[in-house]
Structures are given as C-alpha cells and as structure tokens.
Amino acid sequence: MYKKTPAKKRGEPIAKAATGIDGLDQITDGGLPRGRPTLVVGGPGCGKTMLAAEFIVQGATRYGENGVFMMFEENAEELAANVRSLGFDLDALTRQKKVAIDHVRVERSEIEETGLYDLDGLFIRLAYSIESVQAKRVVLDTIEALFSGLDNHAVLRAELRRLFRWLKDRGMTAIITGERGAATLTRYGLEEYVADCVIDLDHRVTDQISTRRLRVVKYRGSPHGTNEYPFLIGGDGISVLPITSLRLDHEAPAERLPTGIAKLDEMLGGKGVYRGSSVLISGAPGTGKSSIGASMADSACARGERVLLFAYEESASQLVRNMKSIGIDLGRWTKKGLLQIHASRPTLQGLEQHLVLMYDEVRDFAPDLVVVDPISNLGVSHEDAGLRPTLMRLIDFLKQRHVTAVFTSLVGDSGASLAETQVGVSSLMDTWLLLSNLESNGERTRTLQVVKSRGMAHSNQVREFVFGDDGVDLIDVYVDDDLVLTGRRRLGAQRLGRGASVAMAGAARRRAKR
Amino acid sequence: MKKAAPAAKAERAAKPEWQLRLYVAGQTAKSAAALANLRRLCETHLAGRYEIELVDLLVNPKLAAGDQILAVPTLVRKFPEPIRKIIGDLSNEERVLVGLDVKPIP
Numbered sequence: 001m002y003k004k005t006p007a008k009k010r011g012e013p014i015a016k017a018a019t020g021i022d023g024l025d026q027i028t029d030g031g032l033p034r035g036r037p038t039l040v041v042g043g044p045g046c047g048k049t050m051l052a053a054e055f056i057v058q059g060a061t062r063y064g065e066n067g068v069f070m071m072f073e074e075n076a077e078e079l080a081a082n083v084r085s086l087g088f089d090l091d092a093l094t095r096q097k098k099v100a101i102d103h104v105r106v107e108r109s110e111i112e113e114t115g116l117y118d119l120d121g122l123f124i125r126l127a128y129s130i131e132s133v134q135a136k137r138v139v140l141d142t143i144e145a146l147f148s149g150l151d152n153h154a155v156l157r158a159e160l161r162r163l164f165r166w167l168k169d170r171g172m173t174a175i176i177t178g179e180r181g182a183a184t185l186t187r188y189g190l191e192e193y194v195a196d197c198v199i200d201l202d203h204r205v206t207d208q209i210s211t212r213r214l215r216v217v218k219y220r221g222s223p224h225g226t227n228e229y230p231f232l233i234g235g236d237g238i239s240v241l242p243i244t245s246l247r248l249d250h251e252a253p254a255e256r257l258p259t260g261i262a263k264l265d266e267m268l269g270g271k272g273v274y275r276g277s278s279v280l281i282s283g284a285p286g287t288g289k290s291s292i293g294a295s296m297a298d299s300a301c302a303r304g305e306r307v308l309l310f311a312y313e314e315s316a317s318q319l320v321r322n323m324k325s326i327g328i329d330l331g332r333w334t335k336k337g338l339l340q341i342h343a344s345r346p347t348l349q350g351l352e353q354h355l356v357l358m359y360d361e362v363r364d365f366a367p368d369l370v371v372v373d374p375i376s377n378l379g380v381s382h383e384d385a386g387l388r389p390t391l392m393r394l395i396d397f398l399k400q401r402h403v404t405a406v407f408t409s410l411v412g413d414s415g416a417s418l419a420e421t422q423v424g425v426s427s428l429m430d431t432w433l434l435l436s437n438l439e440s441n442g443e444r445t446r447t448l449q450v451v452k453s454r455g456m457a458h459s460n461q462v463r464e465f466v467f468g469d470d471g472v473d474l475i476d477v478y479v480d481d482d483l484v485l486t487g488r489r490r491l492g493a494q495r496l497g498r499g500a501s502v503a504m505a506g507a508a509r510r511r512a513k514r
Numbered sequence: 515m516k517k518a519a520p521a522a523k524a525e526r527a528a529k530p531e532w533q534l535r536l537y538v539a540g541q542t543a544k545s546a547a548a549l550a551n552l553r554r555l556c557e558t559h560l561a562g563r564y565e566i567e568l569v570d571l572l573v574n575p576k577l578a579a580g581d582q583i584l585a586v587p588t589l590v591r592k593f594p595e596p597i598r599k600i601i602g603d604l605s606n607e608e609r610v611l612v613g614l615d616v617k618p619i620p
Contacts, residue, residue, distance in 0.1 A: 112613030115602035
C-alpha cells in the first residue's frame with residue numbers, strides 16, 4: 001500500500017531520518033523527513049513525549065545523531081524518570097554529551113509584559129544546546145505551553161514561524177508536539193507552521209480496554225501508510241504494529257514435528273505438523289483442547305525443545321495438576337527450564353498489550369513452540385475486530401522465527417455455527433483441528449477431525465478421541481455395516497467381532513468388489 | 515552598570531535593596547530602549563537603592579537557562595524576593611512598577 005514508487009528522474013525522494021521506532025519507519029517508508037520539522041499531535045496521555053524521547057534516544061544511540069530535547073512542561077528529572085521506564089538512560093546520554101536537555105519553564109504569574117519583545121532568548125538557548133552536543137535532532141515538547149504563558153499571541157505566532165524556519169535552515173530534523181484542539185488539529189493551530197509531516201496519536205477505550213493508535217496524517221513528498229496503526233509503549237520503547245506492512249515472505253521450513261499423539265500424526269500425513277506452522281485447535285467446552293495443546297508441549301519438551309505456554313484460563317499449577325491426571329507431566333519440564341507457563345487473565349490488558357507481552361517473552365525465551373490457551377478468551381467481546389489482526393501479527397512474528405504456534409479456541413457446541421465462528425481466524429492457520437462432542441444413545445463421545453492442514457495429505461475421517469492415563473489417544477474409526485461406531489457401541493461391536501477399524505474395512509470392501 | 519550607594523545598614527553586605535538584571539540579545543533598538551526606560555524609572559523611584567546588571571545573551575548564551583529567559587528583553591527582579599520577570603521594552607512605566615511591585619513616588 002505504501003510501496004515505494006521508483007524514484008523519478010525529476011527529483012530525488014526526500015531524505016529520511018530513521019526514528020528507530022519499530023514499525024514507524026516502515027509506515028513512513030524510512031523515517032521522518034530529514035532536516036524538517038514534524039508535528040506530532042495527540043490528546044493528553046497519548047505518548048507524544050515518549051515518541052519524541054525515543055526519537056532522540058535512538059538517534060543518539062543507533063544513528064549517531066545527537067539531539068536536543070527542549071521541554072516546556074516537564075523538567076529534566078521527570079523526563080528522565082519517564083523514559084527510564086522504556087529502558088532509556090537519558091542521564092548517561094547527557095553525561096556523554098549526546099543529548100542536551102533544556103527545560104523551559106513559563107510561569108504566567110511571574111511574568112509581566114510591557115512593550116515590544118521577541119523570543120531571541122529561546123533561540124539563543126536552543127542554539128546553545130544544539131552547539132553543545134552538535135545536534136542533528138531537536139524536540140520541542142510541547143511548545144504550545146508558550147501560548148498560555150505569554151499574552152501577546154501575535155508576537156508569539158510570528159516568532160514560532162521564525163523558529164520553525166530557523167530549524168529548517170539549520171537542517172534540524174525536529175519533532176514538535178502539540179495538544180489536540182477542538183476545531184483545529186492542534187489547539188493553537190501549529191499545523192499552520194509545520195506542514196511537512198503530521199502524525200496523529202490517539203488513545204481509545206473500547207470495552208474498558210484501551211488501545212493507542214497512530215496515523216500519519218500527511219507526509220509531504222513521500223508515500224506513507226494512511227491507516228491507523230495500533231501502537232504500544234512497552235518495556236523497550238514504542239512499537240507500532242503495522243498490520244498492512246506484513247509481508248508474506250517468511251521461509252517455510254520443511255521439517256515436521258510430531259504432536260505427541262501418534263494417531264494424530266498419522267492423520268497429518270504420518271509426520272505431524274510443520275515446524276513454524278500455526279495450528280488451531282477449536283472445540284466446544286470439555287472436548288480436550290488444552291490436553292492436545294499440553295500433549296504437543298510435552299512431546300516438544302521431550303525432544304529437548306523450548307516451549308512457552310500462555311494460559312488464560314487456568315493458573316500454572318492448576319494446569320500442571322490437571323494435565324498430570326491424564327498422564328502428561330509438565331512439571332518436570334518447568335523444572336528443567338524447558339517449559340515456561342504464563343498464566344494471566346485475558347482481561348488484564350488490552351489485546352495489543354498482550355501481544356507485546358508475548359513478543360517480549362518470545363524474544364527472551366526463544367521457544368520452539370508457543371501454545372496459547374485459549375485465544376478465544378483474548379477477544380472477550382465477540383465483535384472484537386482486534387483479535388484477527390492481533391493474531392495475524394503474532395503468527396507472522398512467530399513464523400519469521402520458525403516458532404510453531406498452537407492456539408486453542410473455545411466455540412459453541414452447535415455444529416453449524418462452530419465453523420462460522422472460526423472463519424475469521426481459521427484462514428490464518430495452517431492446520432485446523434476440530435474437536436466436537438457426539439451425543440447419541442445416552443453417551444457423549446469426543447471426536448476429532450482435521451478440517452484442514454496445508455501442505456500435507458491429511459485424513460478426512462472423524463476419529464474418536466479418548467483420555468487415558470498416559471495422555472490423549474485417538475481411536476481408528478470403527479465401521480460396522482457402513483456405520484461409524486463410537487463409544488460403547490464400538491466396544492460392543494468389537495466384543496462381538498463385528499465390523500472393523502476403517503483401515504481394514506476399506507481393504508475388505510475393496511476385496512469384496514473384486 | 516550602575517551602582518548606587520549602599521543602603522542605610524550593613525544589611526546584605528553593602529548590596530543595595532533592589533537588584534535588577536536585564537537580559538538582552540545584542541545591541542538592538544529594543545534592548546537600548548529597555549535599558550533607557552529602566553534607568554529612568556529606577557532613578558525616579560528607587561534612587562540610591564538599586565543595582566542593574568546587564569546581561570547580553572549573545573555574549574553569554576548559557577546564562578539564559580539559569581533565569582529561564584525566553585523573551586528578550588527580560589528584566590528580572592532578583593531581590594527583593596520573590597523573583598519577578600518583566601518582558602518587553604519596559605515602555606509602559608506603570609506596568610513595570612506594578613510588575614516590580616514598586617510603590618511609585620508621587
């Protein structure tokens with residue numbers, strides 16, 4: 001969508017200064033316009049200051065471009081404390097003369113105005129700071145504070161115009177932050193002066209869960225993504241999650257991973273799922289979704305692989321206990337450090353926040369398999385449009401790292417709606433196992449079928465699914481008189497020596513035809 | 515720089531009661547006007563009790579941050595405390611007196 005158009009002969013594409021913020025550089029096709037001011041607009045608590053601070057810090061640490069942070073609202077200590085939460089050490093950078101911080105305090109009550117003046121003092125301070133660290137980047141956060149500090153807005157506007165011109169003349173890549181206004185983009189119409197690039201930050205609360213969003217409103221002379229992108233302020237800075245920037249270019253490993261259930265592997269072309277593929281296990285309550293997930297985790301650990309399990313229904317110890325009851329001992333793997341279980345309530349945070357948490361954990365732990373149990377709990381409200389893009393980003397992220405992903409999903413018990421409810425996410429999945437309850441003749445039978453499995457021959461039979469003392473197992477379809485028998489009826493028929501498991505039955509039928 | 519005779523007692527080690535600092539940026543018409551206005555006003559209302567320090571930010575740019583100077587010219591009343599600031603060329607005598615909290619001598 002923001003594909004780079006080939007540079008025209010008539011003029012070079014404008015130079016960019018990378019922000020170093022995950023995703024933002026993708027959306028803006030390389031960063032902010034170099035040597036020009038960019039306006040970042042947003043309401044209170046939108047992360048304007050954080051974005052600006054990261055721009056300065058990344059510039060100084062990653063791109064060798066020192067910066068000046070001039071702030072009008074917070075003081076240096078407050079800023080340093082705030083950005084420390086992102087893992088940035090501003091104090092060290094100021095000591096190393098890579099960043100200069102200047103706090104401009106405008107106290108309305110202390111100031112009396114009489115006669116003509118200009119803002120040369122501000123220019124001199126800025127020039128001095130720029131000089132002191134040989135800065136290439138400048139942040140003015142939030143210069144609009146001057147409007148409440150000074151009475152003479154005519155002078156102020158003229159001086160601001162001069163200031164932005166002055167920054168441009170000095171080739172400073174600048175971020176100017178502004179508070180969102182009611183009728184205009186910013187409260188005091190700063191967009192009038194800074195017109196090269198405007199980024200809008202937004203903070204929205206839906207269903208009591210907040211999501212931050214970022215949008216590039218305009219970017220003169222450059223293609224850019226126009227959508228709203230969710231972004232997060234995480235433990236290591238801001239990350240923008242550009243949904244539409246996802247490229248489907250990850251490598252697909254050919255290696256196959258057994259699921260730990262021999263019969264299930266058999267259904268999946270005899271070898272199990274592909275490494276780095278995504279598996280959806282959906283089913284009604286009590287059909288054994290978690291058990292299959294746990295079984296896959298168990299077998300991966302047994303191969304010496306690392307597994308990360310996100311549990312949104314049970315606590316870690318409850319999960320371990322319950323799985324032990326069907327003979328899957330997860331406890332030994334956690335002790336060995338091969339398995340990590342993260343249990344939390346899905347409502348604890350917004351979807352994006354969960355996503356970032358998962359990202360962090362995956363990055364830290366470097367697992368081979370990730371189990372999310374269940375994803376349906378993450379999208380608490382059914383109209384949660386966020387679940388699909390969130391999953392898409394997670395799957396993409398995992399695929400790029402060749403991490404196999406297993407998601408369980410809780411669905412209703414009625415057959416028709418069952419497939420429907422999964423339509424949204426199922427297209428993202430490579431393998432889809434559907435578990436359902438078959439109720440007849442006074443008993444309930446668990447069944448499993450492979451709805452789809454990309455890139456492999458797979459069985460299209462419905463198998464009976466049982467819990468034993470040593471994990472889950474599948475039972476071959478048992479056919480008697482072209483009737484698929486399950487549960488007690490199967491046992492009865494088996495006792496009487498009638499019918500045959502389907503492999504044999506098929507062979508028998510073929511023989512009969514001859 | 516102009517120094518007046520010390521105030522009556524040895525209070526504040528011979529420092530005058532009113533200590534004013536005027537920040538300017540170079541020799542501009544505005545800064546010249548501000549200095550002239552200030553001198554006239556002090557002579558009229560604070561004769562013998564004041565001291566004016568002139569700071570040119572073009573010469574000493576790092577001093578701007580200390581007193582939170584933004585606009586020039588800025589007049590800062592260092593003493594008596596609390597600090598007050600008056601920005602502009604000080605052309606309106608009445609407002610300067612209010613800003614400095616000086617009781618005009620009729």
